[in-house]
Amino acid sequence: MEPFANLTLSEKKALQNELRAEFDRLCGMKLKLNMARGKPGKEQLDLVSGILTVLSDPADCQCDGIDVRNYGNLSGLPAAKALFAEILGCKPEQCFIGGSASLQLMYDLIAKAWTHGLRHSPRPWSQEPKVKWLCPAPGYDRHFGVSQSFGMELITVPMSPEGPDMDLVEELVKDPAVKGIWCVPKYSNPQGYVYSEQTIARLAALKPAAPDFALMWDNAYCVHEVFGDYLPFPDILSLCAKAGNPDMVYEFASTSKITFPGAGISVMACSEDNQAYLQGLLKYQIISYDKVNQLRHVRFLQSKAHTVEIMQRHARVLAPKFSCVLDTLKREIGPLGLAVWEEPKGGYFVSVNTLPGLARRTLELCAQAGVTMTAAGATYPYGKDPYDSNIRIAPSYPALEELEKAMEIFCLCLKLAALESVC
Amino acid sequence: MEPFANLTLSEKKALQNELRAEFDRLCGMKLKLNMARGKPGKEQLDLVSGILTVLSDPADCQCDGIDVRNYGNLSGLPAAKALFAEILGCKPEQCFIGGSASLQLMYDLIAKAWTHGLRHSPRPWSQEPKVKWLCPAPGYDRHFGVSQSFGMELITVPMSPEGPDMDLVEELVKDPAVKGIWCVPKYSNPQGYVYSEQTIARLAALKPAAPDFALMWDNAYCVHEVFGDYLPFPDILSLCAKAGNPDMVYEFASTSKITFPGAGISVMACSEDNQAYLQGLLKYQIISYDKVNQLRHVRFLQSKAHTVEIMQRHARVLAPKFSCVLDTLKREIGPLGLAVWEEPKGGYFVSVNTLPGLARRTLELCAQAGVTMTAAGATYPYGKDPYDSNIRIAPSYPALEELEKAMEIFCLCLKLAALESVC
Numbered sequence: 001m002e003p004f005a006n007l008t009l010s011e012k013k014a015l016q017n018e019l020r021a022e023f024d025r026l027c028g029m030k031l032k033l034n035m036a037r038g039k040p041g042k043e044q045l046d047l048v049s050g051i052l053t054v055l056s057d058p059a060d061c062q063c064d065g066i067d068v069r070n071y072g073n074l075s076g077l078p079a080a081k082a083l084f085a086e087i088l089g090c091k092p093e094q095c096f097i098g099g100s101a102s103l104q105l106m107y108d109l110i111a112k113a114w115t116h117g118l119r120h121s122p123r124p125w126s127q128e129p130k131v132k133w134l135c136p137a138p139g140y141d142r143h144f145g146v147s148q149s150f151g152m153e154l155i156t157v158p159m160s161p162e163g164p165d166m167d168l169v170e171e172l173v174k175d176p177a178v179k180g181i182w183c184v185p186k187y188s189n190p191q192g193y194v195y196s197e198q199t200i201a202r203l204a205a206l207k208p209a210a211p212d213f214a215l216m217w218d219n220a221y222c223v224h225e226v227f228g229d230y231l232p233f234p235d236i237l238s239l240c241a242k243a244g245n246p247d248m249v250y251e252f253a254s255t256s257k258i259t260f261p262g263a264g265i266s267v268m269a270c271s272e273d274n275q276a277y278l279q280g281l282l283k284y285q286i287i288s289y290d291k292v293n294q295l296r297h298v299r300f301l302q303s304k305a306h307t308v309e310i311m312q313r314h315a316r317v318l319a320p321k322f323s324c325v326l327d328t329l330k331r332e333i334g335p336l337g338l339a340v341w342e343e344p345k346g347g348y349f350v351s352v353n354t355l356p357g358l359a360r361r362t363l364e365l366c367a368q369a370g371v372t373m374t375a376a377g378a379t380y381p382y383g384k385d386p387y388d389s390n391i392r393i394a395p396s397y398p399a400l401e402e403l404e405k406a407m408e409i410f411c412l413c414l415k416l417a418a419l420e421s422v423c
Numbered sequence: 424m425e426p427f428a429n430l431t432l433s434e435k436k437a438l439q440n441e442l443r444a445e446f447d448r449l450c451g452m453k454l455k456l457n458m459a460r461g462k463p464g465k466e467q468l469d470l471v472s473g474i475l476t477v478l479s480d481p482a483d484c485q486c487d488g489i490d491v492r493n494y495g496n497l498s499g500l501p502a503a504k505a506l507f508a509e510i511l512g513c514k515p516e517q518c519f520i521g522g523s524a525s526l527q528l529m530y531d532l533i534a535k536a537w538t539h540g541l542r543h544s545p546r547p548w549s550q551e552p553k554v555k556w557l558c559p560a561p562g563y564d565r566h567f568g569v570s571q572s573f574g575m576e577l578i579t580v581p582m583s584p585e586g587p588d589m590d591l592v593e594e595l596v597k598d599p600a601v602k603g604i605w606c607v608p609k610y611s612n613p614q615g616y617v618y619s620e621q622t623i624a625r626l627a628a629l630k631p632a633a634p635d636f637a638l639m640w641d642n643a644y645c646v647h648e649v650f651g652d653y654l655p656f657p658d659i660l661s662l663c664a665k666a667g668n669p670d671m672v673y674e675f676a677s678t679s680k681i682t683f684p685g686a687g688i689s690v691m692a693c694s695e696d697n698q699a700y701l702q703g704l705l706k707y708q709i710i711s712y713d714k715v716n717q718l719r720h721v722r723f724l725q726s727k728a729h730t731v732e733i734m735q736r737h738a739r740v741l742a743p744k745f746s747c748v749l750d751t752l753k754r755e756i757g758p759l760g761l762a763v764w765e766e767p768k769g770g771y772f773v774s775v776n777t778l779p780g781l782a783r784r785t786l787e788l789c790a791q792a793g794v795t796m797t798a799a800g801a802t803y804p805y806g807k808d809p810y811d812s813n814i815r816i817a818p819s820y821p822a823l824e825e826l827e828k829a830m831e832i833f834c835l836c837l838k839l840a841a842l843e844s845v846c
Contacts, residue, residue: 037494045492046481053479058469069468069683071460099522100713107708114538115549115573126538126549142707149707150538260492263715284565284572285530290523292475292686293713 003337004418016419019412023369026409031370033406038189038348039397040257043317048259048310051300060299061292068291074283075275080294084267086304087222088253089235096275096282098266099289102254105268106216107146109250112281113179113212114150119247119277121212125150125179134172134181136164138351138379138390140189143182143218147381154381157181159188163195166202173208180214186233187221190351190379190392192344194231204239206248215240217251223304223311224257225346226318230308237269246271255297257314257348258307265289265297321395324403325350332411338418350393351379358417359388365413371406426760427841439842446792446839449832454793456829461612461771462820463680466740471682471733474723484718491714497706498698503717507690509727510645511676512658519698519705521689522712525677528691529639530569532673535704536602536635537573542670542700544635548573548602557595557604559587561774561802561813563612566605566641570804577804580604582614586622596631603637609656610644613774613802613815615767617654627662629671638663640674646727646734647680648769649741653731660692669694678720680737680771681730688712688720744818747826748773755834761841773816774802780811781840788836794829 004012055061061069064078075081076097085092098105109118117124125131133147136157147154155172158165163185172178183203185195195203203215217236225231240249247270255264270278301307326343329352333339341352354362360376367373374392377385393410395403427435478484484492487501498504499520508515521528532541540547548554556570559580570577578595581588586608595601606626608618618626626638640659648654663672670693678687693701724730749766752775756762764775777785783799790796797815800808816833818826 039494042481042490045484045490049481052483053476056476058465058472060475061468067465067468069686071462071679071684101709104709111534111538111708115534124549126547145707149704256494260715261494262711263492263713281572284568285534286524286527288685290686290713290716292683293716 002335004422005337009423012419012423016416016423019416019419023365023412023416026369026412029370031405031409033370033402033409034372034397035394035403035406035410036372036374037397038257038394040261040314041317041397041399044314044396045260047313047317048300051259051296054296054299055292061295063295063298066291068295071287073288073291074279074286076289077291077294077298079298080265083298083301083303084253084269087307088219088251088267088269089233090237090251090269093272094237094269094275096268096279097289097294098268100263100266100293101256102218102220102252102266102268103142105266106143106218106252109214109268109278110146110150112278113214116281118212118214119274128177130177132175132178134164134169134178135381136182137381138190138392139182140184140218141374141378141383143216144381147182156381159191159193161193163188163193163199166199170202170206173206173210173213176209178208179210179212180216182216182218184218184220185236186219186231187224187344187347189220189347190349190390191342192347192349192351193342194233197234200234200236200239204236204245204249205243206245208248213248215249217249219251219253221347222253223308224348225311226315226322227345230311231346237271241271247274250274255301258310259297259300263293265294318396320400321403322350324400325393325395325407328404328407328411333414336415336418338414348394348396350395352391352393353389354391354414355418356387356389357421358414359385359391361417361420362410362414363391365416366410369409369413371409373410425758427845428760432846435842435846439839439846442835442839442842446788446835449792449835452793454828454832456793456825456832457795457820458817458826458829458833459795459797460820461680461817463684463737464740464820464822467737467819468683470736470740471723474682474719477719477722478715483722484715486718486721489714491718494710496711496714497702497709499712500714500717500721502721503688506721506724506726507676507692510730511642511674511690511692512656513660513674513692516695517660517692517698519691519702520712520717521691523686523689523716524679525641525643525675525689525691526565528689529566529641529675531708532637532691532701533569533573535701536637539704541635541637542697551600553600555598555601557587557592557601558804559605560804561613561815562605563607563641564797564801564806566639567804570605579804582611582616584614584616586611586616586618589622589625593625593629596629596633596636599632601631602633602635603639605639605641607641607643608659609642609654610647610767610770612643612770613772613813614765615770615772615774616765617656620657623657623659623662627659627668627672628666629668631671636671638672640672642674642676644770645676646731647771648734649738649745650768653734654769660694664694670697673697678724681733682720682723686716688717741819743823744826745773747823748816748818748830751827751830751834756837759838759841761837771817771819773818775814775816776812777814777837778812778841780844781837782808782811782814784840784843785833785837786814788839789833792832792836794832796833
């Protein structure tokens with residue numbers, strides 16, 4: 001294979017016809033393959049079946065002097081707080097245990113800022129003339145969706161392997177209308193970048209004009225290594241406190257990709273003052289999240305060390321899938337110079353940047369051939385990729401043989417899109 | 424025993440001294456009894472232990488072609504919708520399945536009205552100069568708390584055994600600032616009233632000035648008979664639709680007092696148009712509530728008939744406790760004319776109305792003697808009972824022998840409070 005640029009127009013046309021024939025053949029197979037979302041696959045779910053029966057009679061349901069089958073304990077089971085505190089490196093008192101989705105905790109925090117304001121808000125955000133939000137991009141579509149659903153103005157901040165462009169962030173937070181930033185600091189979604197120590201220090205030490213600026217620290221992949229050992233990561237709460245910003249940060253995590261997606265438990269960690277303020281609002285909304293499920297997780301996961309051990313079992317399922325994606329890209333796309341991509345050590349995605357202008361068309365072709373991918377543009381605010389270049393590949397859900405087929409089709413579609421643009 | 428009014432002052436003083444001595448003796452026992460909240464007791468929780476193991480391996484976790492262990496299905500598992508639809512008499516498509524708390528669904532509906540508006544809102548409620556809310560009282564303190572937490576003006580509507588005073592409700596909804604009403608239509612909290620057919624018809628046919636008026640129909644006790652057979656109850660959704668108000672009503676229910684409180688599943692039922700509108704907002708907040716727990720409930724509860732059967736087992740535990748409360752009141756308070764009370768056939772409470780001015784002092788004395796009760800005034804908006812009269816007794820949590828002791832103390836404290844007021 002040669003870079004397309006080296007081919008004559010008639011060679012390109014000939015290649016296009018050849019690939020188109022192959023594409024038509026694949027379309028005829030009526031495949032149904034999905035690389036759209038970061039969903040664990042069946043083999044991963046089967047790994048943790050033990051959690052289904054870890055509580056099997058009334059005696060199992062007692063913990064910390066609490067019968068978890070009854071009402072009470074707004075902020076969650078003490079043992080669940082202790083487990084998350086150990087995993088995140090913060091204190092149990094800084095933890096609020098949520099339901100099956102950390103997304104809900106994030107959404108609710110912003111909803112409460114909107115209706116009531118955060119601890120240092122001069123007024124509820126609904127009474128602000130304008131709320132702006134920093135969106136490191138490419139980033140997580142659901143984060144941007146939350147901000148957009150509240151009518152915020154989304155400001156794109158470029159990402160590098162170090163994390164968000166901090167020169168720009170420090171400049172932008174001088175605007176008091178800028179109320180927060182989304183961060184996925186470890187194995188960022190979609191690139192798999194791990195924020196550098198310096199980036200983290202600069203984020204912790206931000207001096208935003210808004211007194212209620214929210215550093216939304218979505219530590220979604222805190223124990224989610226794919227290749228290699230567990231990577232230690234600093235506790236953002238103590239870093240912010242040391243930098244004089246104890247109430248600026250809200251950290252989120254969940255067990256969605258440790259046990260069962262959408263049926264796990266979640267946590268919001270923040271300063272004790274923030275906890276007191278927020279629990280004063282949360283008490284009207286809920287008596288407590290599901291403590292039976294909290295105790296299931298405490299008993300099944302046991303400790304940080306045991307959780308990391310379980311994650312290594314997940315990694316043994318995931319690593320061959322990530323390798324399949326990376327190897328196929330290297331083999332099929334590498335020599336052609338049509339795209340670059342990241343080689344993440346953890347997280348749930350492989351981020352591909354095609355030559356500008358090819359992403360949307362590539363995914364259109366994929367859809368025709370029965371391969372569903374995250375929509376082009378989804379990794380940017382408002383769903384608009386200015387370069388039409390970023391594609392997020394989620395290798396976890398399909399079985400390995402399906403993934404191989406899906407990647408073959410993806411690479412074919414990318415080549416076709418590139419040829420279409422030059423023929 | 425004679426009504427205190429028939430006693431001379433010195434007889435009253437003598438009786439007061441006698442009761443006070445008894446009170447001091449009870450205080451010395453350092454009891455710790457709780458009749459504060461509608462919490463099922465241990466025996467009830469043990470009744471439903473089967474739900475803990477009803478899903479025990481991966482094969483159990485498949486339903487409606489869905490692997491409930493993974494992400495997806497925002498509005499919930501079809502089988503869970505079908506179960507709630509059967510119980511409530513509405514359609515599965517009208518059901519959104521929530522997490523472990525219907526309170527959260529109610530709160531979130533109002534939060535969304537605040538941040539985004541409901542389907543027919545001219546603007547988000549946060550942009551309204553004033554939002555008023557109708558609170559049939561005595562009523563449920565957590566309902567009033569939600570409205571109050573959003574800064575609404577709460578308007579008390581008197582309750583009768585037929586339900587809220589409908590003449591007044593029909594008058595009040597002519598004010599476009601009145602945006603909704605709280606209702607617990609079957610076995611009202613705290614009285615245990617069942618709204619009459621005529622009240623329900625008038626509520627369904629309301630013509631509020633606000634186009635986005637919300638009839639909040641908290642059917643918390645839909646299958647919660649204590650004495651006697653299951654009482655059929657009309658489907659409010661179809662009644663509202665027939666009356667030309669399809670989008671006015673939001674019905675809520677949960678399994679909190681069927682399986683495990685705070686670890687069950689919940690439902691919001693409303694028109695399909697409302698569902699489409701609300702799910703368009705909810706999709707930013709959550710991918711889906713816990714479908715593993717939804718399937719646990721589907722498998723364990725099976726059907727309306729089987730759910731009613733389980734509720735009859737709960738009733739066999741609850742009936743002696745309700746009888747204990749009612750018998751003790753009749754024996755100790757009845758002859759004295761210090762209070763009147765309801766004799767509910769279902770729900771979770773016995774509502775007592777003391778002579779005006781005695782409730783707060785009675786509960787103060789109870790607290791001194793180690794008996795915790797719902798705070799006086801809690802059943803009224805802003806926690807202020809204009810007559811200082813209503814007391815909500817929750818008989819479910821204590822064991823029967825503890826309940827007997829607690830009721831003995833309660834009656835003693837009521838007598839003491841009454842004597843203090845006349846001595």
